[in-house]
Amino acid sequence: MSSPRLFDAIVIGAGAAGMFCAALAGQRGRNVLLVDHSPEPGRKILISGGGRCNFTNIGAGAANFLSANPHFAKSALGRFTPADFLSLVERHGIAWHEKTLGQLFCDGSARQIVAMLLDECAAGGVETAFGLPAVVEHRDGQFEVGVGSSTARAPALVLATGGLSIPKLGATSFAYDVARRFRLKIVEPRPALVPLTLAADQALFKTLSGVSADVIASAGSEMFREAALFTHRGLSGPAILQASSYWQHGQPIKIDFLPSVQGGWLREAKRNEPRAPLARLLNRHLPERLGQALTDQLGLRGELANIPDRALEVAERQLAGWCFHPNGTEGFAKAEVTAGGISTAELSSKTMEAKRMPGLYAIGEAVDVTGWLGGYNFQWAWASGHAAAEALANRHPL
Incomplete structure (x- = not known):
C-alpha cells in the first residue's frame, strides 16, 4: 500500500464553508486537500x-443567529463581513441585486457562486477529491483520511459537512459522528427554517392551501414580519x-393577521360603516378566502352595528394574536x-478549533x-470558513 500523501490541512465538505475555507487557506500558502462524498460540489448552493x-x-x-451561546458568532462575523464577501463577488464580475430586508442575490445563477469558489480554490492550488467517501483516523498527532483507495495525512482537519437538512442532497451526520469520536459535545440537531404541521382539529386552515398574507409570526419572544403561507399540511x-427556528413542541405560534392596523379599528369602523359586515373589512387587508375563514372562526356574522363593542374588542385581540x-x-x-450541532463550548470563537482536540x-x-x-447562513459559512482559514495559515506548516 502506498504511503499517505501529506497536506497541511484536509477540509471535508465542499459546500459553502468548506470551499471558501480551503480556497483561503490555499491562497495563504497552505497545501490543502478538499474532500466530498458528492461528485458535485456546492449542491446546496445551487438550489x-x-x-x-x-x-x-x-x-x-450576531443578533440574527440562534445558538446556545449567542455571543459565539460575533468574532468571526466581525472579522469577515457581508461587504467583504460582496467585494469578492464583484471581483469575479458577478452581477447582483438586493431584494427585501437586505438580501443579496445573483442576477444570473447560483452556479456563478459555485464557479467563483472553485476558481478561488484553483487559485490557492487546492487539490480536490469529489465523489469519494472519507474515513477519518487520528494517530501520532496527525489526521489520516481514507479517500477511496488512497490515504491523506495532515496535522489539521476541518469538518465542513453541514447538518442533517435536505438529505436528498447528500446531508449526513458525518460531522457529528467525527466530533463525537473525539469526545466533543453535540447540541441535539433539529430542523430549522422549516414548515410547521397542524393537527386535524385545525383542518379548516388547510382548506386555505396556497393562500398567503403579510403577518407577524411569533414563537416565544421572537417576532418576524413577513409572508405566511397556508399549506395542505x-x-x-x-x-x-x-x-x-425558535418554536418548541407544545408551544403555540401566534400570528398577527393585521400588523398594519391600529388598535380600536373595529369600533371606529362600526361608527363609520355600521352596515358593513366584518368579512368586508378583513378583505381590504387580507385575501378574500382568508378573511372569510377568519370571520367564520370568530362567529361574528351580520352588520357591525349589531355586534357589541366588547365582542369587537375580543375579535381585535384574537386577530392580533391568533x-x-x-x-x-x-x-x-x-x-x-x-x-x-457541534457545541460552541467546544470551539474557539476566534479560530473554530476544538479546544480539547x-x-x-x-x-x-x-x-x-x-x-x-x-x-444569514451563507454569511456564517463565509465568516466561519474565513476564521478557520486564518488559523490554518498561522499554523506551522509541515
Whole structure:
C-alpha cells in the first residue's frame, strides 16, 4: 500500500464553508486537500434562493443567529463581513441585486457562486477529491483520511459537512459522528427554517392551501414580519420559517393577521360603516378566502352595528394574536438548515478549533450557530470558513 500523501490541512465538505475555507487557506500558502462524498460540489448552493443564491445579507450580525451561546458568532462575523464577501463577488464580475430586508442575490445563477469558489480554490492550488467517501483516523498527532483507495495525512482537519437538512442532497451526520469520536459535545440537531404541521382539529386552515398574507409570526419572544403561507399540511412562508427556528413542541405560534392596523379599528369602523359586515373589512387587508375563514372562526356574522363593542374588542385581540398549535414540523427533508450541532463550548470563537482536540476545526452549519432566513447562513459559512482559514495559515506548516 502506498504511503499517505501529506497536506497541511484536509477540509471535508465542499459546500459553502468548506470551499471558501480551503480556497483561503490555499491562497495563504497552505497545501490543502478538499474532500466530498458528492461528485458535485456546492449542491446546496445551487438550489438556494430559487437558483439565484441569496449569498449574504447586508445586515448580518450576531443578533440574527440562534445558538446556545449567542455571543459565539460575533468574532468571526466581525472579522469577515457581508461587504467583504460582496467585494469578492464583484471581483469575479458577478452581477447582483438586493431584494427585501437586505438580501443579496445573483442576477444570473447560483452556479456563478459555485464557479467563483472553485476558481478561488484553483487559485490557492487546492487539490480536490469529489465523489469519494472519507474515513477519518487520528494517530501520532496527525489526521489520516481514507479517500477511496488512497490515504491523506495532515496535522489539521476541518469538518465542513453541514447538518442533517435536505438529505436528498447528500446531508449526513458525518460531522457529528467525527466530533463525537473525539469526545466533543453535540447540541441535539433539529430542523430549522422549516414548515410547521397542524393537527386535524385545525383542518379548516388547510382548506386555505396556497393562500398567503403579510403577518407577524411569533414563537416565544421572537417576532418576524413577513409572508405566511397556508399549506395542505399546515403553515409555511418566510414568517413561519423564521419562527420555526425558535418554536418548541407544545408551544403555540401566534400570528398577527393585521400588523398594519391600529388598535380600536373595529369600533371606529362600526361608527363609520355600521352596515358593513366584518368579512368586508378583513378583505381590504387580507385575501378574500382568508378573511372569510377568519370571520367564520370568530362567529361574528351580520352588520357591525349589531355586534357589541366588547365582542369587537375580543375579535381585535384574537386577530392580533391568533394561536396555532403545531403538532410538528415537516422535518429535515424540508428544513432549509439544521439548528444545533457541534457545541460552541467546544470551539474557539476566534479560530473554530476544538479546544480539547488540537488541529480539529468545525465550520458552517455543522456548528451550533443557525442564521435567520435571508442570506444569514451563507454569511456564517463565509465568516466561519474565513476564521478557520486564518488559523490554518498561522499554523506551522509541515
